[in-house]
Amino acid sequence: MERKHFLKSLLMGAASAPVLLSACGKDTVSPTSSTSSTSGTTGTTGTSGSGSCTVAPTETEGPFPTKTPASYVRSNITDGKTGYALTITITVNNANASCAALAGALVDIWHCDAEGNYSEYGGTGMQATNYQAVHFLRGRQVTNAAGQVTFTSIFPGWYSGRATHIHVHVYSATGTSLKVTQIAFPEGSGTAVAAVNGYAKGLSGYTSNASDNVFSDGVALELATVTGSTTAGFQLSWALAVPA
Numbered sequence: 001m002e003r004k005h006f007l008k009s010l011l012m013g014a015a016s017a018p019v020l021l022s023a024c025g026k027d028t029v030s031p032t033s034s035t036s037s038t039s040g041t042t043g044t045t046g047t048s049g050s051g052s053c054t055v056a057p058t059e060t061e062g063p064f065p066t067k068t069p070a071s072y073v074r075s076n077i078t079d080g081k082t083g084y085a086l087t088i089t090i091t092v093n094n095a096n097a098s099c100a101a102l103a104g105a106l107v108d109i110w111h112c113d114a115e116g117n118y119s120e121y122g123g124t125g126m127q128a129t130n131y132q133a134v135h136f137l138r139g140r141q142v143t144n145a146a147g148q149v150t151f152t153s154i155f156p157g158w159y160s161g162r163a164t165h166i167h168v169h170v171y172s173a174t175g176t177s178l179k180v181t182q183i184a185f186p187e188g189s190g191t192a193v194a195a196v197n198g199y200a201k202g203l204s205g206y207t208s209n210a211s212d213n214v215f216s217d218g219v220a221l222e223l224a225t226v227t228g229s230t231t232a233g234f235q236l237s238w239a240l241a242v243p244a
Contacts, residue, residue: 053099056221056240059182059214062167063126064118066138069108069169076152079136083114083154084196085233092147092170095241101147102244104173109151110138111166114199116159142173155196155234160205163212164193170242178242184209184219185226185236192226192234 066072088109094102112118115129119137123130137156141149158164166183187193187208197203209215215222221240228234 053093053095053241054221055095055243056179056181058180059222061169061180062182064110064112064121065167065169066108066110066135067120069106069138069140072135072138073140073142075139075141075150077109077137077139078152078154079119079134081113081136081154083157083199084230086153086155087233087235088151088153088166089235089237090149090151090168091237091239092143092149093239093241094244096243099241101143101145102242103143103145103147105143105147105178105242105244106140106171106173106175107143107149108138108140108169108171109153109166111153111156112159113137114154114157116157116201155192157199157201158206161207161213163187163207163209163215165212165214166236168240170240172244178244179240181240182214182222183224183236183238184215184222185224192228195230 090107090109092102092105092107093099110118113136117127117129117131119131119134121127122132137153139151139153141151143149156164156166164185164187168179168181168183169177170179170181171177185191185193194203198206209219209223222238224236224238226234226236
């Protein structure tokens with residue numbers, strides 16, 4: 001079952017903190033083509049494909065999607081942002097072909113920095129810090145023969161009303177939108193979220209997956225496996241199926 005794409009605005013509790021919306025993005029986006037640790041098990045139901053796997057749930061792209069994703073074909077998306085190192089490996093499978101690896105797909109990702117801010121936006125009530133002129137923590141890669149892409153990034157921070165997450169948009173090789181979704185992180189004792197501890201903000205006021213407006217109906221198909229440490233860096237792996 002597809003989820004609601006429009007969610008209520010969320011306000012920061014402290015007057016001095018940035019005000020962010022958990023989701024106010026478009027239901028769909030126009031395709032842009034280009035040439036170029038532990039996991040949990042809570043119940044969610046995706047849309048069954050004609051193959052042997054289940055299509056990943058559709059989620060809102062949020063209020064801060066990449067404006068021109070074809071301009072950021074790159075694997076290292078840090079752009080000088082500091083934080084605990086995070087290697088992100090995403091595998092895309094075709095639900096219409098018995099879950100075979102989907103080669104040649106375009107995969108866009110974007111997420112907030114250690115303070116909970118996004119690039120390309122800001123200077124408004126949604127995000128006080130103005131990062132309109134920079135493009136950190138955004139990138140595009142093309143899946144290889146194994147259906148995989150890998151990004152070098154930093155561990156995301158968090159902001160009011162949302163659990164730690166990464167946005168993902170998958171397109172076909174010709175630029176047709178196949179899936180907009182989000183990656184969830186394992187939580188609790190011994191997880192990377194606990195080790196990072198919200199960076200300088202700590203985890204006081206943090207929204208868990210169970211209370212998050214996007215993830216509260218279950219994250220079984222969106223929960224990544226995250227291993228590593230704050231000293232050695234973290235490794236995230238996640239697979240999703242799309243109807244291609």
